[in-house]
Amino acid sequence: MNAVPASPGIGTFDQRDPAVWTDPYPVYARFRAADPVHCVRSAPGEPGVWYVFRHADVLKVRRSRGLSRAARHRRLCAGPAPDSLFRYSEKLSHWMVERDAPDHARLRAAVAEVFAPDAARALAARTGEIADELLDGIVPLGRADLMTAFAFPLPLLVISEVIGLPREDWPTLLRWSRAFSELENRRPTLALYTEAGDAIDAFDAYLRELLGHRRRGPRRDDALGRVLDARRRGALTEDDAVGTLMLLLFAGHETTANLIGNGVHTLLSHPGQLRLLRERPGLMESAVEEMLRYESPVQTVSIGHVREPFTLGGRTLLPGDRVMPVLGSANRDERVFSAPDRFDITRSDLRHAAFGTGVHTCLGAMLARVEGRAAFSALLRRLPGLRAGDAPARWREGLLTRELAELPVTF
Structure with a gap:
């Protein structure tokens, strides 16, 4: 498919171009300056895909109620498509992030209390215990791929407990989740x-x-128990229940795994900041926020199709067009952040967009923060000689998420 830019002068933004996803930030800066609301069409006259690069515009579209998340699934499931695409899209359509109001709010309400700030903070000690368990297996080796050995297992084990999934199933759950992520x-x-x-x-x-199985046993106060309660009240269908649990598992570890991996990579690339964090552990909270801003775990996200024409940055978006806020660009916007390309764990202005805003703000944002703080605290305590390994870190293809395929370290 040949992309046709609808914006003049700067060329076409292609988030799957290796030159972009290996180092996207100079590309983002060019588009923020020259074409901050940028349209790409698969062919002349076809609906456009609009990439939104500036912080203020990203917040505006994230808060807009004039976009439909469900539209793409209605189209895919109504027309001819490969069976595998139909199966994938039909089940994905039951995830709350793929639903419009009022369905989105109904699904979110079923599990919101499990992810409330106080509930998330209560998991800090347990997250630290799991981090230490994983590090017990790493420390004697002197080297590891931190993504495989720590960054992915930690949040997956935590979210499995939050949901109520058997701990021993996490390798299978990870394999299924990776198939979604690859696509x-x-x-x-x-x-x-x-x-x-x-x-x-x-x-x-x-x-x-x-x-x-859980219906036949005693009630437990986890996400699965809350979903079953909502099911009994008639607030959720069985498809809703399954889709909600599936989303919680996927979203509940993917972002946090990338926060951990990206954060370690960034600290190792900025030894002065790593040394400062070791000397002043009280900076951990602001350090995690700066990691979220500087190397956003989610870089771009499709927030839906346009329902009615509206104007953004002087451009007119039409029904059927798709909108893609570029969170990684918003978080480097020089209009909001001073010296945005500088990694600074003492930064106080942290209005980043890493978790979105509006009705689709990440449900697990506080839990991800708690896990991140616990993970980095454990790593700095248990691996005092942590440094980059001999092989370079390698970024995974694509810009939906900013993710390291490997992160070799020694200690």
Whole structure:
């Protein structure tokens, strides 16, 4: 598919171009300056995909109620499509982030209390325990790929406990989740849709069986228990229940894993800031916020299709167009952040957009922060000689998420 830019002068933004996803920030800066609301069309006359680069515009569209998340699934499921695409899209359509009001609020309400700030903060000690368990297996080795050994298992084990999923199932859960992530980040192919469709079918069957098992047992106050309560009240269908749990598992570890990996990579690339954090552990809270801003775990996100024409940055967006706020660009916007390309854990102005805003603000934002602080505290305490390994860190393809494929370290 040949992209046709609708914006003059600067060329086409392609988030899957290796030159972009390996180092996106200079590219973002050019678009913020020259074409901050940038349209790409697959062909002349086709609906556009609008990339939004400036902080103020990103906040505006994130808060807009004139966009539909559900539209893409209605179109895909209504027309001819490969079976794997249909299966994947049909099940994804039950995730709360893929629903419009009032369904989104109804689904969110079913589990909101589990992720409330006080509930999230109460998990700090348990997160620290899990971090130490994982580090017990790493410390004697003197080296590790921190993504495989720590960054992914930690939040997956935590969110599994929050949901109520058996701890021993986490490797299988990770495999299914990675199939979703690969499809969303890379150029879609029939093979990727088939893998994701198979994974989502297997995950769906697993959750339906688990829901049946939990119905026959005593109630537990976890996310699965809350979903079952909502199901009994008639607030959720069975498809809603399965989709909500599936989303919580996927979103509940992916962002935090990338926060940990990106944060360690950034600290190792800024030894003065790493030394300062070791000397002043009281800076941990602001350090985690700066990591979220500087290397945003989620870089771009599709927030839906336009329902009615509206104007943004002097451009007119039409019904059927899709809107893609570039969170990673918003978080480097020089109109909001002084010296935005400088990593500074003492920074006080932290109005970053890493977790979104408006009705689709990340439900697990506080939990991700708690996990991040616990993870970095454990790493600095247990690995005092932490440094980059011999092999370079390698970024994974795509810009939906900012994710390291490998993070070799020694200690």
